[in-house]
Amino acid sequence: MIKYQQIAIEIETYIEEHKLQQGEKLPVLETLMAQFKASKSTVTKALDLLEKKGVVFQVRGSGIFVRRHKRTGYIGLLSNQGFTSELEDFQLTSEVIELDVRKPTQEAALNLNIEENSDVYYVKRVRYINGQTLCLEESFYNKSIVTYLNNEIVSQSIFHYIKEGLGLKIGFSDLYLHVGKLNEEEATYLGLKEGDPKLFIETLFHLANGQPFDFSKVTYNYEQSQFFLQATSHVL
Amino acid sequence: MIKYQQIAIEIETYIEEHKLQQGEKLPVLETLMAQFKASKSTVTKALDLLEKKGVVFQVRGSGIFVRRHKRTGYIGLLSNQGFTSELEDFQLTSEVIELDVRKPTQEAALNLNIEENSDVYYVKRVRYINGQTLCLEESFYNKSIVTYLNNEIVSQSIFHYIKEGLGLKIGFSDLYLHVGKLNEEEATYLGLKEGDPKLFIETLFHLANGQPFDFSKVTYNYEQSQFFLQATSHVL
DNA sequence: CAGTATAATTGTATCGATACAATTTATCAA
DNA sequence: TTGATAAATTGTATCGATACAATTATACTG
Numbered sequence A, B: 001m002i003k004y005q006q007i008a009i010e011i012e013t014y015i016e017e018h019k020l021q022q023g024e025k026l027p028v029l030e031t032l033m034a035q036f037k038a039s040k041s042t043v044t045k046a047l048d049l050l051e052k053k054g055v056v057f058q059v060r061g062s063g064i065f066v067r068r069h070k071r072t073g074y075i076g077l078l079s080n081q082g083f084t085s086e087l088e089d090f091q092l093t094s095e096v097i098e099l100d101v102r103k104p105t106q107e108a109a110l111n112l113n114i115e116e117n118s119d120v121y122y123v124k125r126v127r128y129i130n131g132q133t134l135c136l137e138e139s140f141y142n143k144s145i146v147t148y149l150n151n152e153i154v155s156q157s158i159f160h161y162i163k164e165g166l167g168l169k170i171g172f173s174d175l176y177l178h179v180g181k182l183n184e185e186e187a188t189y190l191g192l193k194e195g196d197p198k199l200f201i202e203t204l205f206h207l208a209n210g211q212p213f214d215f216s217k218v219t220y221n222y223e224q225s226q227f228f229l230q231a232t233s234h235v236l
Numbered sequence C: 001c002a003g004t005a006t007a008a009t010t011g012t013a014t015c016g017a018t019a020c021a022a023t024t025t026a027t028c029a030a
Numbered sequence D: 001t002t003g004a005t006a007a008a009t010t011g012t013a014t015c016g017a018t019a020c021a022a023t024t025a026t027a028c029t030g
Helices: A003-017 A029-036 A041-054 A106-112 A151-155 A160-166 A184-192 B003-017 B029-036 B040-053 B106-114 B149-156 B158-165 B182-189
Strands: A056-059 A062-066 A093-100 A118-129 A130-141 A170-180 A197-207 A212-221 A226-232 B058-060 B062-066 B093-103 B120-129 B134-140 B169-182 B197-207 B212-221 B226-232
Touching: A003 A029, A003 A041, A003 B058, A029 A041, A041 A056, A041 A106, A056 B158, A093 A151, A118 A226, A118 B134, A130 A184, A151 A160, A160 A170, A170 B197, A184 A212, A197 B169, A197 B197, A212 B062, B003 B040, B003 B134, B003 B149, B029 B040, B106 B134, B120 B149, B134 B182, B149 B158, B158 B169
Parallel strands: none
Antiparallel strands: A056 A062, A093 A118, A118 A130, A130 A212, A170 A197, A170 B226, A197 A212, A226 B169, B058 B062, B093 B120, B120 B134, B134 B212, B169 B197, B197 B212
């Protein structure tokens, strides 16, 4: 493990264990440098990482403080690692509706930046949280990257498999959110009524090298749709 | 202006002017160092900033590449600077419904971390985009921080005034998203029907020193609610 | 005691140097 | 031509040093 990541993890653990609340102060830089036997640059890098994650904020001349959002039961929108890792505290299960290799739709091909005659894994599943329907998901995986999927993998955590099983590094993703009304099919799968509200999110996931590998379209059950999100001003 | 921010701006401008597309390669670090007469650390810092903003991504051993999302007409969710700066390309106007100094609701007091008998500015307005209703907004500003507001400011950009007029530095914010159905009042203001879908976002804005100064509750017109969002994996 | 000037604290910006890891390109053998 | 191996390219991690800016604490003054 890289040093500054290790430091970040230890600081985060420290915050957890000491149950520090929003605004509480961490030891000053000098102390952290000594404690972790690292240079100022390295500790700063760890802190910048934690700041990006929304765990701390730094105030020049004052100190390093814990950043906490107050509410529980909200799903973080920015995890980018799939929901399974995000929702460890919840009971998350999946029912696989479809799983096959096929040709992509024009839309999927365009997003994945592949030819329409190349192969994709198509996955359709309903996901449940604490026994309630959470969402209906349709995903297209570029088969030349995600070379193999089966029912077992798909009914558990696809992203865990992609990272650990295939050894791929996930980079960034673009999310597009819409609000609308459920059509009949969606309503049926989610156990709601046609015309009920829906949150619809299309996501294009990329590897660390910039290749898009997964285009997914997810329709959320509005009753379970509580998301949170931490923003930071980038100045410019 | 600080050097690495200046470099970031210039790189971004370069990308704009040359209309670089997703995946196109920028000059290598060495070149940028020479071009901007800056050390490797400084250029790297500028690039990290742009990466955080979702403008580029870096691949070790390979290069620095432009990151672009494809779709237009979507509102960025993470700007954190208010919508006015975000939506420069659109015609954005506001109709002020209410503006006064009052005592906060229990909820607002809790979020702003103030006593219930202290003063807040209360602002209620409907915002229009290209002549259509975009959202209904209710905001509570901690009056001991945002010391003055008037109708003119509120009908334009409150955040611009806070930054430029009051000289305050905006730090981070927490967003909580819900999907639901419009009640009668909301429907009326937005020109929609009761029971129609809504996206409801509560945001708690903080200064750079961590003080919360604005708690706002916004109900979006689902017909205009197209948001996008760029995520990056923080590894840990 | 209030207000202000000064000093100490504490994070931020910048430089530059060294070593390293991932990727890409070049080389060469089969 | 293919495929492995070596070399070159290019970003990342880490150290450490200097100067600086914002905040907070202290001392001083009236």
